[in-house]
Amino acid sequence: MTFLEMLGAAERQNQSMLCVGLDPDPLKFPGRYKGDSNKIYDFCAAIVDATADLSIAFKPQIAYFAAHRAEGQLERLMEHMRRVAPQVPIILDAKRGDIGSTAEQYAIEAFERYGADAVTLSPFMGFDSVAPYLKHEGKGAFLLCRTSNPGGDDLQNQRFASIEGQPLLYEHVARLAQGPWNLNGQLGLVVGATYPAEIERVRLVAPTLPLLIPGVGAQGGDAVATVKAGWRPGAPIIVNSSRSIIYASSGDDFAEAARREAMRTRDLLQAARA
């Protein structure tokens, strides 16, 4: 099954557009795991178990593992997700971007070592930095387009004079991903929930691409505005929430609290489709 097919199946089965982001910071761990970087796997696995039937995707953020020498725990977590939630695709959030020969190594890391179904990438270095990922049949790749942080404005929101129609940089990335770069239908876009008006502009330029939309929850994005701006029948959105779910409780009931918050967010997103 391709990444896109998995995404559609998970959306239907779990009636969900919610992606649970796994950003495990031991300093923020609840209750008995507090401060213990050897418990990254246990913490994340408990979140996965509690939200597997509520999610369209899981999105582990590799920086949080790399900072704590926890690549082995990430490998175990990937296997665990595959076992308890085989229907839920896994997006490895790594935002790689490098020349072709190096990109080939990163693609091996994401798709072979970790077995991810999709990866996030930076488009800054151009098409030949994206192409090596597309050689991995059926895998997905989300290009950074309009990111959810304030600094996203610094470059992405500038207008190109040299391209027909004078698009903003992020609109141009969306055009490339919808058109010439999307060789086998593997591309999607990362668009921050903090800017619903920009989600709408991206949707105009890229009417069919899946959109990975972080920034709902702790970063302040509005879930309902996000769905109205981005969701169209047949054009999936994957709305990521990390901190507001995984740290919903600072006590030993964190998994139950995560489940409640995931269910609340999922239902909010589903209701906004109407």
Place this chain on the structure above:
Amino acid sequence: MTFLEMLGAAERQNQSMLCVGLDPDPLKFPGRYKGDSNKIYDFCAAIVDATADLSIAFKPQIAYFAAHRAEGQLERLMEHMRRVAPQVPIILDAKRGDIGSTAEQYAIEAFERYGADAVTLSPFMGFDSVAPYLKHEGKGAFLLCRTSNPGGDDLQNQRFASIEGQPLLYEHVARLAQGPWNLNGQLGLVVGATYPAEIERVRLVAPTLPLLIPGVGAQGGDAVATVKAGWRPGAPIIVNSSRSIIYASSGDDFAEAARREAMRTRDLLQAARA
């Protein structure tokens, strides 16, 4: 000692602008190491030993370690470089770029876990994705500016209508790095050797920043043109060569061959300053 001070000291002591890039691909390993991903450390350490007195910097590319589950070997390699070449700064080539909270984790990975002196970063997500690295006092950060791959044109070589003077994207990155983003003098730029005319344009906009210049050697950049375009007294350039040095021989004499090629390239670069 700050990264910039280390760089100046290594340049003087080794009379070199050559950075040896460590891109260890087991399939390309010479002689007895061929195909053995458990020999990444041994291979790289032998290259380091053979070139420590010829280099202004070492630049391990983290993708080659990550693809082979070799983070432990990278840790050992960092310690080895520190031991045999304490005067040579280490640039971890990782091209990270993410929101602030995630960037903090990547900075911990680069500067604390691996003990790198500098890191490469993508500017695509803007200043708040760069700032967390600058909080690490004395460490350096090289922003991707005009990269050496053909796809570098796709975005970096487009002109901004919305910014005064209508700079190309890469010129605008250079302006930001020379000016408002360079809080404590920690920033440098990555500019490919394959485009000497662009190196000159970057040098005009960023007269004092250190330039990390990959693309000499296997990628086809001209060493002499690179120095003439980029080197100015007091404005260091770090000219990286990876494959043409580390794979100079496919036999068991690879370290001696790497030393000869490094010496040849170093001398070529030094002569071009005249």
